[in-house]
Amino acid sequence: MFKYIKNDLPASIVVFFVALPLCLGIALASGAPLFSGLIAGIVGGIVVGSLSGSQIGVSGPAAGLAAIVLAAISTLGGYQNFLVAVVIGGVIQILFGILKAGVIGYYFPSSVIKGMLTGIGIIIILKQIPHFFGFDNDPEGDFSYFQIDGENTFTEIFNTISGIVAGNLSAGATLIAVVSLAILILWDKVLSKKGKIFQLIQGPLVAVALGIIFYILTKEDATLGISKEHLVSVPVPDSFDSFLGQFSFPNFGVIGDPQIWITGFTIALVASLETLLCVEATDKIDPMKRVTPTNRELMAQGTGNIISGMIGGLPITQVIVRSSANIQSGGKTKLSAIVHGFFLLISVILIPTLLNNIPLSVLAAVLFIVGYKLAKPALFKKMYDLGWKQFIPFIVTVLGIIFTDLLVGIGLGLAVGIVVILIKSYQNSHFLHIEESENHKKVKMTLAEEVTFFNKGAILKELDSLEKNSYLELDVTKTRYLDNDIIEILEDFSEKAKNRNINIKIISERGVVENPPSYIEFFNLKKKQSA
Structure with a gap:
């Protein structure tokens, strides 16, 4: 894990400032x-990061659960009651991992996953525009279309x-944001290639340090001063006792309430799917193309949610931002995720006042770069060039x-992807070749390797369009699976064929058969022999 510490340590600093x-x-x-x-960010980094099999994934509180949490706190009668649901959700996630439910993630089309990354990139950029110019009416974590x-x-x-x-913009916030963005671009495109020092010290760290210095030097300036609502706002305890007082604990007295269990299952389901x-x-997007063991990931997330819920934290998922x-900062192993968790822990204990001097506009500039790298314009052209079967699910996602939220957008993309599969399955069930002679029209139909009930409509249409006295x-030589629905269609068509004087010849692995008396018996026999 320490092999790539020179990469992971700078990356962990960037992730810390993003998180x-x-x-x-x-x-x-x-x-x-x-x-x-x-709390959720610390647990997600240290606990989930240690237990997870993902080398580059980072976990923490997720925007996708914000609406569920907001409604649940009110419905369940308070935050401490809600924490019981978080703990239950964690236990259910561990059960999901034991039951091997992690395989679900493999059934999402690549076009939808790429659309998810691109959509998140665009929404990051759009959501940071108000913060970049010092208009902070929406929370940093409000990533759904409709805001609170x-x-x-x-x-x-x-x-x-x-x-x-x-003329009401915050001049100071905008100025330091523009300077920070210029530093980040210069660091990424030029300086990082000039020497190891520029790879060890990341551009975002320099931008944040400059932002703190700018705020301290100009906070009394009427023009360039940045007001408090445009800064990071970390709770600052007066003493160690007040620090401990910030932790909440679940009220297990309500564990018998069915609504608690429904909320727990909802958290487990949504958090697992998002993860x-x-x-x-x-x-x-992992440059080293490693594969994360998904069932282990679910158990790691479940453990994290149990611990987070027990000490007053929000639900946790792996978070794409x-x-x-x-990844973009050069992180190679899980060490970067774990260290970022320790940075969160140490900073909220030792330097919360210093953190509260960071302008949000500087962090907006950092997220602009993250968003752009996820949603590069070249990707749209690449997906378009792959054809409509890839582009439509991608763009719908x-x-x-952008216009709903993460899970709804993915659901829409998946639904369109399924429709595309059905359309192509309908079209690709068979190959048709027509030969005409003086006496009759010969139609050769070659069935695909797998023909299911999805193909009923296309095959039935072709059979019904055959002319009288045709051949x-x-x-079915290459057909390995023929659905019983298709066999029944052929059985029914055999009667129509006799009435229209259509002769049928079947070519299979067993030879050639003309006008078999029973298609059901013929194909069932073929299935048995193939087996």
């Missing part, structure tokens, strides 16, 4: 105590533009994530 505002923002969007988001402040992704951007036109999708996506930031040659 910090997201932990706080997701807690705010969830209606939970701010400290609960930090009554706005949506685009109305928030329009409000930002209106504020800029009216499996993230695992599939991060494995695709942090994972992609880890992207738009679904059908049905080649």
Whole structure:
């Protein structure tokens, strides 16, 4: 694990700066105590990072669960009651892992996974625009289209533009954001290739340090000063006792409430699905192309949720924003995820006041780079060039994530992907070749290797379109699976063929048979002999 420490340590710093505002923002969007988001980030880094089989995945509180958490806290009668559901959700996730449910993640099309990454990249950029210019009406962790402040992704951007036109933007926040973005681009494109020092010290660390210095030097300036609401807001305890007082503990007295169990199962299901999708996506963009053991991942996530729930943290999943930031920053092993968790822990104990001097606009610049690398314009052209069967599920997933949320967008992309499969299955069930002579028309139909009930419509259409006195040659030599529905269609058609004087010749591995008396017996016999 320490083989790539020179890569993992700088990457962990970048992930820390990405995770910090997201932990706080997701807690705010969830209606939970701010400290609960930090607890989930710490547990996700240290505990889940240690137990997981993923080398580059990073776990923590997830925006996809914010709406569920917000509703559940109110429904269950308080945050401590909700924590019982988090613990139950963790236990159920461990059961999912034991039952080998991790295989579900492999059944999502590549086009949908790529659409998920691209959609997340775009939504990151769009959500950071208000923060970049010092308009912070929405929480950092509010990644769904409709926000808890009554706005949506685009109305928030329009409000930002209106504020800029009216001259109400935060000049200091915007200036340091632009400078930070320039530093990040320069570091990534030029300086990182100039020497090892620029690879060890990452651009985001320099940008954040510069942002803190800028804020301290200009906070009394009427023009460039950055107001408190445009800064990171980590809870600052007055003493060790007040620090311990930030932890909450589950009220197990309500464990008999059926609603607690329903919420626990919902958390387990959504968190597991989001984790499996993230695992599939991060494995695709892992430069070393390693494969994460998904069942082990579910058990690691379940353990993390049990511990997080026991000490007052939000539910945990593997998170694509942090994972992609880890990969893009050069992270090689799980050490980067674990160390980022320790950075969160140490910082909230020792330097919360210093963290509260970081301008959100600087972190927005860091996330701009993360979002752009996930949603490069070249990817759209590449997916378009692959054809409509890849492009349509891809673009539907992207738009679904932008205009709804992560899971709905993926569901829409998956639904379109299934429709595409059905259409191609309908079209590709057989190959048709027509030969005409003076006496009759000869039609040769070659069935595919697997023909199922999805193909009924296409085959029935071709059979019904055969003219009287024609000759059908049905080649099933390469067919390994023929659904009983198709056999019944042929059985029914045999009567129609007699009435229309259509002769049928079947070519199979056993030879040639003309007008068999029973297609059901013929194909069942063929199945037995093949077996």
